[in-house]
Amino acid sequence: MESNREVFGSNLMAIFALAGSAIGLGNIWRFPYMVGQHGGAAFIIVYIVCTLFFSLPIFYCESLIGRKTGQSTIGAMRQLAPGSRWALIGIFTVLGPLLITSFYSVVGGWSFAYLLRSCFSSFGAMSHAEIGSMFAQFTGSVWGPVLAHTAFLLASAVIISAGVRRGIEAFTKYTLPPLMLLMVLLMAYSVSLPGARTGVEYLVKPDFSRLDAGAIAAAMGQSFFSLSLGIGTVLTYASYMGKKDNIVSTGAWTAVFDLGFALIAGFVVMPAVFAAGLEPQAGPGLVFETLPFIFADMGASAPLLSKVVTITFFLSVLLAALTSEISMYEVCTAYLVEERGMARKKATLLVFFVAWTIGVACAVFTKVFSFCDFVSSNILMTLGALAFSLFVGWRMKKAAVEAELTNDGSLPGNRTVFKVFYFLTRYIVPVGIAIIFLSNFISL
Numbered sequence: 001m002e003s004n005r006e007v008f009g010s011n012l013m014a015i016f017a018l019a020g021s022a023i024g025l026g027n028i029w030r031f032p033y034m035v036g037q038h039g040g041a042a043f044i045i046v047y048i049v050c051t052l053f054f055s056l057p058i059f060y061c062e063s064l065i066g067r068k069t070g071q072s073t074i075g076a077m078r079q080l081a082p083g084s085r086w087a088l089i090g091i092f093t094v095l096g097p098l099l100i101t102s103f104y105s106v107v108g109g110w111s112f113a114y115l116l117r118s119c120f121s122s123f124g125a126m127s128h129a130e131i132g133s134m135f136a137q138f139t140g141s142v143w144g145p146v147l148a149h150t151a152f153l154l155a156s157a158v159i160i161s162a163g164v165r166r167g168i169e170a171f172t173k174y175t176l177p178p179l180m181l182l183m184v185l186l187m188a189y190s191v192s193l194p195g196a197r198t199g200v201e202y203l204v205k206p207d208f209s210r211l212d213a214g215a216i217a218a219a220m221g222q223s224f225f226s227l228s229l230g231i232g233t234v235l236t237y238a239s240y241m242g243k244k245d246n247i248v249s250t251g252a253w254t255a256v257f258d259l260g261f262a263l264i265a266g267f268v269v270m271p272a273v274f275a276a277g278l279e280p281q282a283g284p285g286l287v288f289e290t291l292p293f294i295f296a297d298m299g300a301s302a303p304l305l306s307k308v309v310t311i312t313f314f315l316s317v318l319l320a321a322l323t324s325e326i327s328m329y330e331v332c333t334a335y336l337v338e339e340r341g342m343a344r345k346k347a348t349l350l351v352f353f354v355a356w357t358i359g360v361a362c363a364v365f366t367k368v369f370s371f372c373d374f375v376s377s378n379i380l381m382t383l384g385a386l387a388f389s390l391f392v393g394w395r396m397k398k399a400a401v402e403a404e405l406t407n408d409g410s411l412p413g414n415r416t417v418f419k420v421f422y423f424l425t426r427y428i429v430p431v432g433i434a435i436i437f438l439s440n441f442i443s444l
């Protein structure tokens, strides 16, 4: 089985795929509204610190396991710790991606529906309240969200069934550069709006008095979600990396892209929100209620420009969501192919069927949606990340970890990173994860 395994065409392609997984709804949809809810720049600073000291080490844990074994999650754990209970990590890495694939596809579907709406109709004559109630009506209905979820999941299935090189790699390679460009253009538009300055200040001038323990836990959780940690996605993608690729620089580039993209999204959303005199704490509705209103309202004198901006925005959300969705889809597919011996097309179809069914329940029942979100993001991802860090820090041999991060010593420059990483992984990361995990149950 192992000899038939595909690998990414180059280290750059691995970075594209991993960055594609990281950059998603978490950056465009979740990050700006969390920044809004937790007080702006101070939250961003904590978020950056969490990414460097917690998320990046976990990213390295997963990637070194994946690249070392060249297998997907369960096989990888079995190879490194035969006969032990560590293979139980598989519970996080099969259930987690399956649940996230399902509800993520629902939100991906919303962005698809909003893209269609911005192409064929306009938000122009509607008030903010009307756009808000349109969103509530749309997400509260059955057919629209279910159809949009189906279309989104189907597109992901088509990419996955084409394989690692012709599917995942080709899609992320052609999607990520234009996506970056679109977002930079949107940012330029947003910061140039009259009155945008207050929004820019909100993102760069920290007010630490708004920062409480809840905000710190939220920043850490968001950083995990954004780098796709804890459920085997990074492990699986890294298992498609070449033996000469550099895990350390790949992780660093992925984190830089992910962070950069989240900040750009912040600079797209907040200046526009302030320019329109609206509240930054709008929550999850920020992207689907507030932004369409702002783009239509601010562009009232230039309706064509406003239409182009709205279409560009939802196209960016859709593309970012797709590059992430396929990474979770791949974890489930790789499991079926490698552990259950299924053909790739059949495995893709089976995952489609299960994720579609769970997704329909999420699309129709808000409680199921929130349950899947909570269980996967707050429990499975966190416990998975904890398990990976304990495994690498305390179960694997130190020499084996160092050998994987330095490519058997041929990348001596990575040795210093290894030392810092190893210390963080053993002593700091598990404590931090335990804190976020507990904060889910005790309101901080």
Ligand code: PFF
Pocket: 021, 022, 023, 024, 025, 026, 027, 097, 100, 225, 226, 227, 228, 229, 231, 233, 324, 325, 327, 328
């Ligand atoms: N990182 C993605 C985002 O920010 O939208 C979400 C995600 C992808 C989470 C893949 C988990 C995962 F395995």
